[in-house]
Amino acid sequence: MATLKDVANAAGVSVSTVSIALKHDPRVKETTKRKILEIVDQLGYRPNGIARDLKMKSTQTMAVLLHDLGGPFYSELVTGVQDVALAYDYSPIISCSIGGKGVALKRLLLENRVDGAIILDPYIEESFIRRVASPSLPIVLLDRDIDLPYVYRVTSDHEGGAYEVVSHLIEKGYQRIAFVGGPQRSFDNQLRFNGYKKAMESQGKAVDSRLIFAGDFTEKSGYALGLSLGGSDKLPDAIFAANDEMAIGLLRALSELGLKIPQDIALAGFDDIRLSQYTVPKLTSVHQPMYELGIVATQILFRALNGDSKIEPVVLSTQLMIRDST
Amino acid sequence: MATLKDVANAAGVSVSTVSIALKHDPRVKETTKRKILEIVDQLGYRPNGIARDLKMKSTQTMAVLLHDLGGPFYSELVTGVQDVALAYDYSPIISCSIGGKGVALKRLLLENRVDGAIILDPYIEESFIRRVASPSLPIVLLDRDIDLPYVYRVTSDHEGGAYEVVSHLIEKGYQRIAFVGGPQRSFDNQLRFNGYKKAMESQGKAVDSRLIFAGDFTEKSGYALGLSLGGSDKLPDAIFAANDEMAIGLLRALSELGLKIPQDIALAGFDDIRLSQYTVPKLTSVHQPMYELGIVATQILFRALNGDSKIEPVVLSTQLMIRDST
DNA sequence: ATGAAAGCGCTAACAA
DNA sequence: TTGTTAGCGCTTTCAT
Numbered sequence: 251m252a253t254l255k256d257v258a259n260a261a262g263v264s265v266s267t268v269s270i271a272l273k274h275d276p277r278v279k280e281t282t283k284r285k286i287l288e289i290v291d292q293l294g295y296r297p298n299g300i301a302r303d304l305k306m307k308s309t310q311t312m313a314v315l316l317h318d319l320g321g322p323f324y325s326e327l328v329t330g331v332q333d334v335a336l337a338y339d340y341s342p343i344i345s346c347s348i349g350g351k352g353v354a355l356k357r358l359l360l361e362n363r364v365d366g367a368i369i370l371d372p373y374i375e376e377s378f379i380r381r382v383a384s385p386s387l388p389i390v391l392l393d394r395d396i397d398l399p400y401v402y403r404v405t406s407d408h409e410g411g412a413y414e415v416v417s418h419l420i421e422k423g424y425q426r427i428a429f430v431g432g433p434q435r436s437f438d439n440q441l442r443f444n445g446y447k448k449a450m451e452s453q454g455k456a457v458d459s460r461l462i463f464a465g466d467f468t469e470k471s472g473y474a475l476g477l478s479l480g481g482s483d484k485l486p487d488a489i490f491a492a493n494d495e496m497a498i499g500l501l502r503a504l505s506e507l508g509l510k511i512p513q514d515i516a517l518a519g520f521d522d523i524r525l526s527q528y529t530v531p532k533l534t535s536v537h538q539p540m541y542e543l544g545i546v547a548t549q550i551l552f553r554a555l556n557g558d559s560k561i562e563p564v565v566l567s568t569q570l571m572i573r574d575s576t
Numbered sequence: 577m578a579t580l581k582d583v584a585n586a587a588g589v590s591v592s593t594v595s596i597a598l599k600h601d602p603r604v605k606e607t608t609k610r611k612i613l614e615i616v617d618q619l620g621y622r623p624n625g626i627a628r629d630l631k632m633k634s635t636q637t638m639a640v641l642l643h644d645l646g647g648p649f650y651s652e653l654v655t656g657v658q659d660v661a662l663a664y665d666y667s668p669i670i671s672c673s674i675g676g677k678g679v680a681l682k683r684l685l686l687e688n689r690v691d692g693a694i695i696l697d698p699y700i701e702e703s704f705i706r707r708v709a710s711p712s713l714p715i716v717l718l719d720r721d722i723d724l725p726y727v728y729r730v731t732s733d734h735e736g737g738a739y740e741v742v743s744h745l746i747e748k749g750y751q752r753i754a755f756v757g758g759p760q761r762s763f764d765n766q767l768r769f770n771g772y773k774k775a776m777e778s779q780g781k782a783v784d785s786r787l788i789f790a791g792d793f794t795e796k797s798g799y800a801l802g803l804s805l806g807g808s809d810k811l812p813d814a815i816f817a818a819n820d821e822m823a824i825g826l827l828r829a830l831s832e833l834g835l836k837i838p839q840d841i842a843l844a845g846f847d848d849i850r851l852s853q854y855t856v857p858k859l860t861s862v863h864q865p866m867y868e869l870g871i872v873a874t875q876i877l878f879r880a881l882n883g884d885s886k887i888e889p890v891v892l893s894t895q896l897m898i899r900d901s902t
Numbered sequence: 903a904t905g906a907a908a909g910c911g912c913t914a915a916c917a918a
Numbered sequence: 919t920t921g922t923t924a925g926c927g928c929t930t931t932c933a934t
Contacts, residue, residue, distance in 0.1 A: 345668075521933080629926095
């Protein structure tokens with residue numbers, strides 16, 4: 251692998267001349283520059299970014315840490331991130347923690363291989379985030395509620411979205427509206443539950459604990475719950491599932507039990523994953539602005555990178571997608 | 577940011593002692609080590625990976641270059657990559673080219689920021705790949721047919737999968753089987769067409785050019801084609817779409833036209849995306865072994881990284897998923 | 903217009 | 919058991 255020095259030697263000039271010549275610095279004569287470029291080509295010289303990063307103390311790279319790539323919105327999120335990063339001449343690199351035992355995490359964040367990070371991963375521990383966040387490594391945290399220095403927050407309005415969809419159910423005249431939640435410790439889930447609760451209470455409906463069920467955000471858990479629910483005698487007349495995966499599981503189970511949706515029981519989800527437009531009936535859901543989330547998160551990261559530390563948490567509005575299941 | 581030197585000074589020892597102490601090298605006395613560790617903690621010292629990479633001329637990092645993350649299989653692929661990479665103590669970093677104008681590509685591959693790469697992106701140009709592939713940067717190319725030094729190939733058996741699904745249609749008794757293809761220049765598409773052709777010819781059916789249609793792998797193109805096809809007088813009795821997206825578009829269009837599937841017309845896709853299990857009727861498709869693809873690609877990359885350059889292209893078998901649309 | 907030299911933070915061979 | 923030193927490939931200040 252040819253280095254700057256090799257090029258310099260071959261061209262009969264010094265490394266510094268080559269270095270600046272490659273930046274098209276006007277200080278170097280046209281003729282020498284041309285010669286240098288020729289040799290670069292001939293030797294197949296490629297700059298060593300690592301050496302450059304070391305010298306510059308900057309990588310022009312930011313990490314986007316996702317739990318897994320399977321989720322339906324990551325693509326949109328990353329597109330948003332990229333659109334902003336590009337303008338700053340930064341490259342986002344994506345890493346998913348699942349299965350990686352945190353090796354990549356450590357390499358990227360703990361060992362200064364990136365200038366900043368955007369994290370959407372409920373499984374990365376708060377202690378780790380606390381440890382790595384610093385003025386030289388600001389972190390934007392999505393969908394989590396952790397208040398730490400050098401950590402900035404952006405989230406969708408889970409509570410508002412849930413409030414809206416449940417209000418919609420109430421308006422439609424449904425009386426006994428069940429909530430099928432995800433993991434208790436999930437921040438999103440809590441907010442969605444809060445929205446459910448507030449919507450119910452604002453209509454003078456007390457939250458009935460017999461109408462609260464817990465799944466784990468998987469389709470499977472929704473399916474299981476749907477089977478037991480559908481078989482019980484006191485069926486609710488509507489269900490708000492805290493995410494679409496579970497809603498789809500519920501839908502499948504209830505349909506198999508011969509229940510008509512929404513006539514026998516209405517069903518709404520959250521996330522607006524692609525599948526919800528294809529189920530029969532199409533699923534009412536709440537859309538999260540993932541692209542905007544990516545945009546905003548990245549903008550905030552750059553503000554922090556530029557020394558701005560007074561950044562308030564941002565909450566982005568969701569959008570209710572009314573379809574045929576309600 | 578504290579450096580090794582800072583730690584050394586504070587501990588009253590030399591940098592090399594600190595350096596090896598942090599690797600738990602038995603050469604350094606327990607007591608000094610303990611003191612060093614204490615200072616490390618106190619100063620919040622974090623090793624600078626960049627400096628290390630420079631010295632070591634190795635990043636223990638590999639790039640996984642995807643076109644976008646929206647695809648349904650990337651998650652599985654990456655999981656496969658990670659499972660193998662972990663065993664070699666390597667970290668995969670993912671980058672998607674879409675929208676990035678190749679900035680990230682250049683930074684990663686051209687400037688030696690990774691030790692190797694796995695590429696699944698039909699839009700990265702051959703000339704670029706040729707330029708960057710080298711003994712010190714081997715590349716594993718997925719689903720492409722480019723024969724270059726230091727470039728190794730792994731692909732699903734697109735042709736075989738297509739052959740199998742079309743044979744299945746023939747066995748079922750369908751006579752006029754149409755092919756709805758993707759972009760002409762797509763390597764996958766060509767192979768799938770070859771499979772279609774071979775299956776037809778092996779049954780003595782000539783390929784009828786009036787039964788060959790071209791879309792662009794999007795649902796939208798399938799939908800448009802479906803509308804025009806469904807409205808024509810000479811409807812085929814089965815369609816093999818070169819991917820599920822188009823098949824789903826076709827399905828939607830044909831259903832809207834009141835055609836019954838598979839009674840009026842049968843339909844099969846390719847890729848086995850998640851959605852195909854949820855359409856009505858469920859879509860017959862061909863499953864690609866994405867996880868294995870990730871595994872095999874990564875294994876090959878490590879073989880190459882270890883100096884093995886005699887590596888034959890690998891083709892992995894697909895699996896026919898017969899569902900209700902045929 | 904070009905060169906010499908220092909130094910980014912680390913590792914490892916060699917000395918002590 | 920610990921320290922000295924050179925050097926990875928680059929950028930940049932200061933001379934010339």
